[in-house]
Amino acid sequence: MAGMTTSSSTQAASQAITQAATHRLPGDLAIWFFILAELLAFAVFFAAYAFARASHVEEFNLYQQTLDRNLGALNTLLLITGSWFVVLAVQAAHRDNRPAIARHLLLGWLCGAGFLVVKVFEYAAKFGAGISMSTNTFYMFYISLTFFHFMHVILGMVILTVLWVQARKGVYGSHDAHGLESGAAYWHMVDLLWIILFPLVYVMR
Amino acid sequence: MIDTLKNPAHRAWLVLIVATGITWYLGEVGAAGTWSIVAMLLIAFVKGRLVILDFMELREAPLLWRMLLEGWLILVSSLILLAYWISLK
């Protein structure tokens, strides 16, 4: 099409949205919109949990005790560490340390896999005890919230896999870390959500 | 050691791990009621903020996006606080 410039449209996009800013938004503007929508979904879910609890305090306090806090905390450590590895991957890209990018992405992915394994054990124990979404309101929320998050961990790991393949091909470096930063931002969101979810569902009473 | 901690990501990771330990410990000793709720929400808030600023690297990002994400954290924490406050009454 005639009359079009070939300048980077994404840069133009971020600048148009945040005209006052001189700083750079890591990753793609679109992924941030997506993250925002995801965060909103979880915000509604968290608020629904908290307000539903307000009218079932005793039930929630009672059944919260049946959750495995140790596994919940272990999973928090796994996601935090997984997030940390991915930050290191992005930093490695900016330093053009190519092998370190893929290595750290792989470590981050393994943390995610660890999370899933722990979660599966936790679910197995609960479902084995005959607990389902219809057992009571607390378990409905426990299963809904953690399962919805579980799906996000899987999606995050799919993204990390793509990043890892790309990193191995040498796509990322100080010249271009755009895709890497976008995927990393999503992975951190998965971490951020669990950081709220863990105290809310497992500990706070 | 000091050099290592110059990297904000390492610092954030360390704080996040310790903070998770504290929340876990509060659970173990059976902390409940106003102060433990406030403490745990505060810890979650600090942790979330570290993830936003140092992991998502929004500390240096356009103010709008930093505010959107931090605003989300404030919104969620306040809603939870409000609901728990109602439940305590």
Place this chain on the structure above:
Amino acid sequence: MQYKSQAVAKPYFIAAIGLFVGQILFGLILGLQYVLGDFLFPAIPFNVARMVHTNLLIVWLLFGFMGGAYYMIPEESETELFSPKLALALFWIFLVAGALTIVGYLAVPYATLAELTGNNLLETMGREFLEQPLPTKLGIVVVALAFLFNITMTVLKGKKTSISIVLLLGLWGLAVFFLFSFYNPVNVVLDKFFWWWTVHLWVEGVWELILGSFLAFVLIKTTGVDREVIEKWLYVIVTLTLITGIIGTGHHYFWIGTPEYWQWWGSIFSALEPIPFFAMTVFAFNMVNRRRREHPNKAAVLWALGTGVMAFLGAGVWGFLHTLAPVNYYTHGTQITAAHGHMAFYGAYAMVNLMMISYAMPILRGRAANGNKSQVLEMWSFWLMTVAMVFITLFLTAAGILQVWLQRVSDTPLPFMVAQEKIQLFYWMREWAGVAFLIGLILYIASFFAGGDEKEAA
């Protein structure tokens, strides 16, 4: 027109508008029957008029979607259509089948129609929106598959853009989800499941992909904004649509014999359903504001902006109004639903089709855009129809609120028909707004005959 085969879109567009007129006429008959119960009885009973009104809507939207696809795909794929002949043949088959179905609805009682068309072989009739007799349903599947074959082959032999992939996803989804209409289990809960899996997954799922794809296409053409930017938005919108739309199906599972958790899942995810519509509005305005050229077809741009706003209001806001389980407990199946249905269908799907027609028709008739006179007339029709629809929605909402109050919330609830008597005033006002809508539609059609290109208009 860049590709000769795009011309097959023209009969589809003309048929769509023709059927649209029919839909509105039956809408007016229906509206009058709300206040004058025996109007046209026994020639056209209420249930038949309603069926014709909704079926014509679906058929004309499908004609519009197909026409839009035939117009858009060759241009996106940068190649002629795989088979223009097939497209034309399908047009006549679909038109005749559609017309025969409507004649069947009007000529014989529905039960007789069911008997005549072999409903006892496979019981598919009698469900709202899916009332079509078995031969028509089979015809729809055949036409849809042949249409998809034609479109898919065109994309496969040409360039594959995100916009055409999203359109294909939407159209294939439309065809696949229609298959649920062939299964009508005896268990009423399962029956509702399968019914919603067609109806809901259409309008709150795959149709939105068609909408997004058409909108993106017209925005690229009229604003000259980089394809990259537009495609990125399209991806975000599509993902949000699918996530909220698919899980949002839960808002149809309240109190119909399904587990209680659906009240939470349905409420939470359908509360998020306005987000993709909001994103679409922001998208349309953002792209138009950043336009790199002034496209001569102002009317098409107006429809593009209009569909964003009205879809957000009708589908997003009015949907949210009664989607939370505790609210829906009272509002289920009242005029609130009718209000939402009217504005959502008009804002999202009628308007996006009118946008596509508005953009493509002048080009199909050999000019970049219509003359000034014609465009002014079209913009008048835009405002008249849109404002009329806003009023229809507001009057129905008022009627609905009153109905909920009198019939369900009040300490001394009134019987249905008594409550209906009390809200007649709003039905009258809705009918007059409907007349205004018809005038808008007549102006719209008139705009096709008012002046040609700029020279003729001068």
